[in-house]
Each structure stands twice: as structure tokens, then as C-alpha cells.
Amino acid sequence: MTDRATARLDIEGATAPAIATEPYSWRGVGPVAFTPLEEQVIGLALTDGLGSIESPGLIERLIVFLFGLRTGHRTLADTRLETLRRAVVVARHRHHLPDAQAVSLREVGYTPMQIRMVEARAVAG
DSSP states (O other), X not given: OHHXXXXXXXXXXXXXXXXXXXXXXXXXXXXXXXXXXXXXXXXXXXXXXXXXXXXXXXXHHHHHHHHOOOOSOOOOSSHHHHHHXXXXXXXXXXXXXXXHHHHHHHHTTOOHHHHHHHHHHHHHO
């Protein structure tokens, strides 16, 4: 029992590292910025529904085949912007950014701070 008491005194006497007092501060990180085109994509994606990221179903394909009508399924030609749009749509409807979407954003070149900003803006709506 004396060992435990000694260990407790050692822990209590130790000073806390700086990270414990400021766990969420990001030092040396400048403002997070997006290009004007990326800002437009984020703004437009906030109005899109989850159906906009799904592949067309049987009924939609049948309508296109029979009547030649496009039912609003849209994807962006630029894969980087499409990945951003999909991430914003998913984060907005799920109220968080799933890991798969964050990995996709990281793979196309977005920084971790930009990814967190995307999540915050999408959840805020």
C-alpha cells in the first residue's frame, strides 16, 4: 500500500503539460481558405439532398430511357469538387463528417483544417 501512496503523491506533485491546459488550440495555423469555386460548391451542396449523391435507381433510368428526361441527377466534372460536394451533402444530413468522406477529401488534397472547416460549415447549415 505504501507504493500506491507514493505513486499518488508523485502524480499529484507533477506539473501538467501545456497540452492539458489547451487541448484544442492549433498554434501556427493561418486562416483556412477555399477558392471562390470551392466556396460556390459548398454553398450549392448545402441545398442538395442525399439523393443527389446516389446512383440513379430503376425508375429514374426507365424515365430517362423512355422519355429522355433528366431527373436532376447531377455530378460535377472535376473529381476534387465532386468529392467536396459529396462530403458537404453527407455531413449536412448526418450532422457529422464520416471517416470515409474525410479520407476522400484528404486523398484529393484538402488539408485537415479545411476538412474540419467543411464539416463545421455543413453541420451549421
